[in-house]
Amino acid sequence: MVVNTTGERIHRVAVELFARKGFHGVGIRELAQHAQLSSASLYHYMGTKEALLAEIMHDCLRRLVSAGREAVASVDDPTERLGRLVALHVLAHAERAQETAVVDNEVNSLSPALRRSVVAARDSYERLWADAIADGRHSGAFRADPDGVARRGLLEMCSGVARWYSSTGPMPLDDLAREYALLALRALGPTEPAAPDVDVCREIVLTTWGAVGSADFA
Amino acid sequence: MVVNTTGERIHRVAVELFARKGFHGVGIRELAQHAQLSSASLYHYMGTKEALLAEIMHDCLRRLVSAGREAVASVDDPTERLGRLVALHVLAHAERAQETAVVDNEVNSLSPALRRSVVAARDSYERLWADAIADGRHSGAFRADPDGVARRGLLEMCSGVARWYSSTGPMPLDDLAREYALLALRALGPTEPAAPDVDVCREIVLTTWGAVGSADFA
DNA sequence: GGAAGCCTATCGATCGGTCGATAGATTCGT
DNA sequence: ACGAATCTATCGACCGATCGATAGGCTTCC
The missing domain is CATH 1.10.357.10 (Tetracycline Repressor, domain 2)
Structure with missing residues (x-):
């Protein structure tokens, strides 16, 4: 059983967006929006994009x-x-x-x-x-x-x-x-x-x- | 024999950069620089990126x-x-x-x-x-x-x-x-x-x- | 003199990333 | 037990840089 933490939600959303639009085709704001977070909060869970x-x-x-x-x-x-x-x-x-x-x-x-x-x-x-x-x-x-x-x-x-x-x-x-x-x-x-x-x-x-x-x- | 026009030079440079870095990974300034042109002049030869x-x-x-x-x-x-x-x-x-x-x-x-x-x-x-x-x-x-x-x-x-x-x-x-x-x-x-x-x-x-x-x- | 070719300068938008702040929970010291 | 200190999670505002694209003005050549 995998818990559903914010970090995992970001991970999952990033996989989907990177796969569909490519790494350079996805901005951190788009990432944050799909993860239901502000772009600043993203950096609480990850290093860099x-x-x-x-x-x-x-x-x-x-x-x-x-x-x-x-x-x-x-x-x-x-x-x-x-x-x-x-x-x-x-x-x-x-x-x-x-x-x-x-x-x-x-x-x-x-x-x-x-x-x-x-x-x-x-x-x-x-x-x-x-x-x-x-x-x-x-x-x-x-x-x-x-x-x-x-x-x-x-x-x-x-x-x-x-x-x-x-x-x-x-x-x-x-x-x-x-x-x-x-x-x-x-x-x-x-x-x-x-x-x-x-x-x-x-x-x-x-x-x-x-x-x-x-x-x-x- | 293929002539070496500016348009073809742009085409060739774009192929190389798009292949190496991906479409979204290449900016028009980088494109222009490799084609030895200003970014504005690019648009004399192409529609959009x-x-x-x-x-x-x-x-x-x-x-x-x-x-x-x-x-x-x-x-x-x-x-x-x-x-x-x-x-x-x-x-x-x-x-x-x-x-x-x-x-x-x-x-x-x-x-x-x-x-x-x-x-x-x-x-x-x-x-x-x-x-x-x-x-x-x-x-x-x-x-x-x-x-x-x-x-x-x-x-x-x-x-x-x-x-x-x-x-x-x-x-x-x-x-x-x-x-x-x-x-x-x-x-x-x-x-x-x-x-x-x-x-x-x-x-x-x-x-x-x-x-x-x-x-x-x- | 006019089209073709190319430039500098600039536009508004967006980029990745950082800032200081805040609300709420937890831990610690006494 | 209870206030102080700390930690976690989040935010809006903002940074300098770069984005794709445009405006308008010089040359150069026919």
């Missing part, structure tokens, strides 16, 4: 890394591991499209110091993918992946889900995640792959981010 | 549509058609990363009217992909693509190239384009695909955009 952005990104990346590690823990088969990472990534980017879009799109809005720390966090997430792909290559389950081309391509493919997914679309989200995993595994593997365990990924997403929407206040 | 952005996007999309149509004209085999579209897309997003990144990232910075026209142009480009995929599905060359999931996924995968490609990287660009095409075709097709004709795509990119870099001024 940029620090708020960095906090949003770190929060999202921390969850992604945690969820990713949990999804592949104690799974040896590289195909199942990569498949779970893909499914998890798709689920997260569909259900938390705003946070993840901010992470993907606004890295360049950060000053060098903050950007470095965010990029480092993102790298530690992508290393999960790189490890799974490398293991699969060595075991023969995957084709050669020269210079991480496949890793980058698949990550971009899955992140794109945040740009267009709508829960009112025709395809159930679990099916979408499975479809993406199969697309990814077919692109890499020489053999027809089995679908990963999407249910466990779904469960991890649930415990990592809480209930969908999480609008547990009026 | 937003109109300049829309012009950049339409220019890029016009070239993409033209190049895409040329690449698939008189090609019947759906596998070769989609492979060429992928290769072309990758080549364009690598060599003209700035324009294409602006198109991909700044659509939401446009007011509704201008956005509609840009989205319409983008749709007519994506229709080339949709047609190739639909033909391949009907001929049995591709698996079912429920609700355009594969089209969206592959497009995002290829567009991502603009975010990370560097000409100093270890892999020659033609190889990268071929690798992406094979990734895409393997993801879709039930059989091991042949690589598309990357050379012809390369030639089309050259005639559509002119020489790489096109920094034909001091």
Whole structure:
């Protein structure tokens, strides 16, 4: 159960506005208005506007890394591991499209110091993918992946889900995640792959981010 | 041979700045300074800052549509058609990363009217992909693509190239384009695909955009 | 002499951020 | 127990800087 403090309300509003209009497209007055606060009061809860952005990104990346590690823990088969990472990534980017879009799109809005720390966090997430792909290559389950081309391509493919997914679309989200995993595994593997365990990924997403929407206040 | 007028210089500078810092992250004074002009003189060549952005996007999309149509004209085999579209897309997003990144990232910075026209142009480009995929599905060359999931996924995968490609990287660009095409075709097709004709795509990119870099001024 | 190209100066609005103040709750000292 | 001191949350007013855009006047070149 997450409490609904003023700080969290600001965080939530900022995620929504930054995702929709971009960091530079949102002023602090607009932020304050949506959070039902004066612009001065905002600074009681945050450092600067940029620090708020960095906090949003770190929060999202921390969850992604945690969820990713949990999804592949104690799974040896590289195909199942990569498949779970893909499914998890798709689920997260569909259900938390705003946070993840901010992470993907606004890295360049950060000053060098903050950007470095965010990029480092993102790298530690992508290393999960790189490890799974490398293991699969060595075991023969995957084709050669020269210079991480496949890793980058698949990550971009899955992140794109945040740009267009709508829960009112025709395809159930679990099916979408499975479809993406199969697309990814077919692109890499020489053999027809089995679908990963999407249910466990779904469960991890649930415990990592809480209930969908999480609008547990009026 | 492209002349180097002031208007084109502004266009070029705007592409670079919008790509690097985002539309809202660039002021007209910064734009003017990089174009070696006063901010007032800018308005001798453009309507508004937003109109300049829309012009950049339409220019890029016009070239993409033209190049895409040329690449698939008189090609019947759906596998070769989609492979060429992928290769072309990758080549364009690598060599003209700035324009294409602006198109991909700044659509939401446009007011509704201008956005509609840009989205319409983008749709007519994506229709080339949709047609190739639909033909391949009907001929049995591709698996079912429920609700355009594969089209969206592959497009995002290829567009991502603009975010990370560097000409100093270890892999020659033609190889990268071929690798992406094979990734895409393997993801879709039930059989091991042949690589598309990357050379012809390369030639089309050259005639559509002119020489790489096109920094034909001091 | 007139259009094209470019300038300085300026506009009102908004930017991110800080100021001192205040009302109310909590903690502390005696 | 009770006043003093402190803390929390909030505000309106304001800062210098920058925003996108305009007005009007010089050159330069045909």
